[in-house]
Amino acid sequence: xxxxxxxxxxxxxxxEEVRVALDKEGFVGMTVTEVRGRGSQGGILLEWRAGEYRVxxxxxxxxxxxxxxxxxxxxxKAIEESARTxxxxxxxxxxxxxxxxxxxxxxxxxxxxx
Amino acid sequence: MINSGDxxxxxxxxALVILMTPALAFFYGGMVRKKNIxxxxxxxxxxxxxxxxxxxxxxxxxxxxxxxxxxxGGLDWLGLIGVGQAPNAVYAAxxxxxxxxxxxxxxxxxxxxxxxxAFVERINFPAFLVFTLLxxxxxxxxxxxxxxxxxGWLKNMGALDFAGGTVxxxxxxxxxxxxxxxxxxxxxxxxxxxxxxxxxxxVLGAFLLWFGWFGFNGGSALTSGGLxxxxxVVTNTSAAAxxxxxxxxxxxxxxxxxxxxxxxxxxxxxxxxxxxxxxxPLSAILIGAVASIVSYYSILLRTRSGLDDSLDVFACHGMxxxxxALMTGLLAEKAINVAGANGLLFGNPHQFIVQVIAVTVVxxxxxxxxxxxxxxxxxxxxxxxKSEEEExxxxxxxxxxxxxx
Numbered sequence: 001x002x003x004x005x006x007x008x009x010x011x012x013x014x015x016e017e018v019r020v021a022l023d024k025e026g027f028v029g030m031t032v033t034e035v036r037g038r039g040s041q042g043g044i045l046l047e048w049r050a051g052e053y054r055v056x057x058x059x060x061x062x063x064x065x066x067x068x069x070x071x072x073x074x075x076x077k078a079i080e081e082s083a084r085t086x087x088x089x090x091x092x093x094x095x096x097x098x099x100x101x102x103x104x105x106x107x108x109x110x111x112x113x114x
Numbered sequence: 115m116i117n118s119g120d121x122x123x124x125x126x127x128x129a130l131v132i133l134m135t136p137a138l139a140f141f142y143g144g145m146v147r148k149k150n151i152x153x154x155x156x157x158x159x160x161x162x163x164x165x166x167x168x169x170x171x172x173x174x175x176x177x178x179x180x181x182x183x184x185x186x187g188g189l190d191w192l193g194l195i196g197v198g199q200a201p202n203a204v205y206a207a208x209x210x211x212x213x214x215x216x217x218x219x220x221x222x223x224x225x226x227x228x229x230x231x232a233f234v235e236r237i238n239f240p241a242f243l244v245f246t247l248l249x250x251x252x253x254x255x256x257x258x259x260x261x262x263x264x265x266g267w268l269k270n271m272g273a274l275d276f277a278g279g280t281v282x283x284x285x286x287x288x289x290x291x292x293x294x295x296x297x298x299x300x301x302x303x304x305x306x307x308x309x310x311x312x313x314x315x316x317v318l319g320a321f322l323l324w325f326g327w328f329g330f331n332g333g334s335a336l337t338s339g340g341l342x343x344x345x346x347v348v349t350n351t352s353a354a355a356x357x358x359x360x361x362x363x364x365x366x367x368x369x370x371x372x373x374x375x376x377x378x379x380x381x382x383x384x385x386x387x388x389x390x391x392x393x394x395p396l397s398a399i400l401i402g403a404v405a406s407i408v409s410y411y412s413i414l415l416r417t418r419s420g421l422d423d424s425l426d427v428f429a430c431h432g433m434x435x436x437x438x439a440l441m442t443g444l445l446a447e448k449a450i451n452v453a454g455a456n457g458l459l460f461g462n463p464h465q466f467i468v469q470v471i472a473v474t475v476v477x478x479x480x481x482x483x484x485x486x487x488x489x490x491x492x493x494x495x496x497x498x499x500k501s502e503e504e505e506x507x508x509x510x511x512x513x514x515x516x517x518x519x
Contacts, residue, residue: 010296043307047364049426050413054307
């Protein structure tokens with residue numbers, strides 16, 4: 001049995017919807033980081049005093065959580081459905097294999113620490 | 115004879131105008147990148163300290179001291195010797211001479227601060243101090259004498275400049291152009307995006323400038339009666355007309371931008387400055403609207419030219435000041451201020467010609483001297499920060515401080 005880390009880059013305004021969707025599926029613990037990035041569409045143009053200036057990196061949020069292999073598809077489905085708007089910029093999800101998990105307070109390892 | 119109402123108004127106005135320099139610091143600071151916001155603010159507030167001393171020691175006497183050949187003030191009032199609590203009837207008969215002096219100090223301070231917008235994010239601080247001192251002494255003080263000093267040659271010719279459209283804004287605007295040429299573009303300008311650090315700070319600065327401008331123009335009446343009130347009203351009216359015009363232009367282009375509206379407000383304030391005591395409120399609407407259009411397209415042209423007058427001092431203050439000075443020559447009315455003159459549209463084409471001459475002479479003088487002083491200071495102290503200092507950011511490398519932690 002193994003564990004997977006889900007790293008989801010999402011629209012900042014979708015955080016609460018994603019959090020509620022994960023909560024409903026029983027995934028409570030997660031880490032959120034403010035990040036800046038760009039996809040294949042590149043940056044956007046904003047208004048300057050006269051004319052425009054380009055912003056190449058847009059603000060996004062990165063959610064990280066670790067789940068049991070067995071729960072992976074449920075977690076991914078919750079994120080995808082809650083974070084999707086259907087327009088460019090909805091973000092991406094990456095899934096990694098996790099070697100081990102340690103709960104610092106107790107020293108528990110593996111599934112018990114999850 | 116000292117009038118307490120006049121004195122109170124001029125002192126309050128002085129405090130308002132002194133507030134404009136820190137307001138400008140934030141107006142400019144919000145538009146530069148995060149790594150340079152403190153160093154940009156520093157340029158303006160350092161000038162407030164530096165020129166306050168220069169003015170007391172010798173600036174005031176050079177600008178307003180007893181006339182020498184219509185070109186410069188004599189050194190009679192060096193260190194403010196002889197400038198006391200009694201009025202100087204030549205300049206302002208109802209307020210202490212010291213009140214007139216300190217009101218003018220506030221103008222001498224903000225003018226070089228305006229120029230700093232041209233060289234933010236790459237200026238070498240010690241060289242900047244030397245340039246500012248030279249500029250204040252050999253550009254601002256003589257021009258202030260020509261236009262406002264008793265016996266000054268442009269004043270004698272009848273040039274109208276109520277509160278400094280020519281003395282403050284045209285000198286600052288064209289000098290900014292000269293300095294932008296001498297110092298060159300910021301590294302990566304036009305190649306990499308340069309995101310403004312904090313637009314709300316810029317908006318706050320712009321509207322504090324609007325507030326302070328009531329002192330700038332209203333105080334220039336040097337009395338607290340009807341003329342100050344007229345200047346107050348046309349100032350607000352022109353700023354509003356220019357802000358609306360700029361908002362509409364940016365809306366047609368894309369969206370009604372708050373940075374655009376704020377820039378428009380400042381341009382409207384610049385343009386009404388020379389006209390404030392001479393035109394009607396309806397004329398003020400026209401002046402503000404026209405100046406907005408002129409400055410908006412000046413920024414676009416400047417951007418296309420590739421010249422890095424980083425915060426568009428020339429487009430906003432130079433072109434705004436020129437527009438205001440020329441429109442004063444069109445729209446001034448003796449019916450509004452008997453001490454003024456009629457403009458071209460009120461049957462006096464001569465006034466328009468005088469305005470053109472004053473604008474041209476001052477612009478050429480300020481440009482040439484700024485360029486030369488820029489080159490001299492650059493050769494002696496390097497006007498530009500070191501390449502790696504510019505990359506890291508001037509907050510850390512020039513001030514050893516960080517705005518955001």
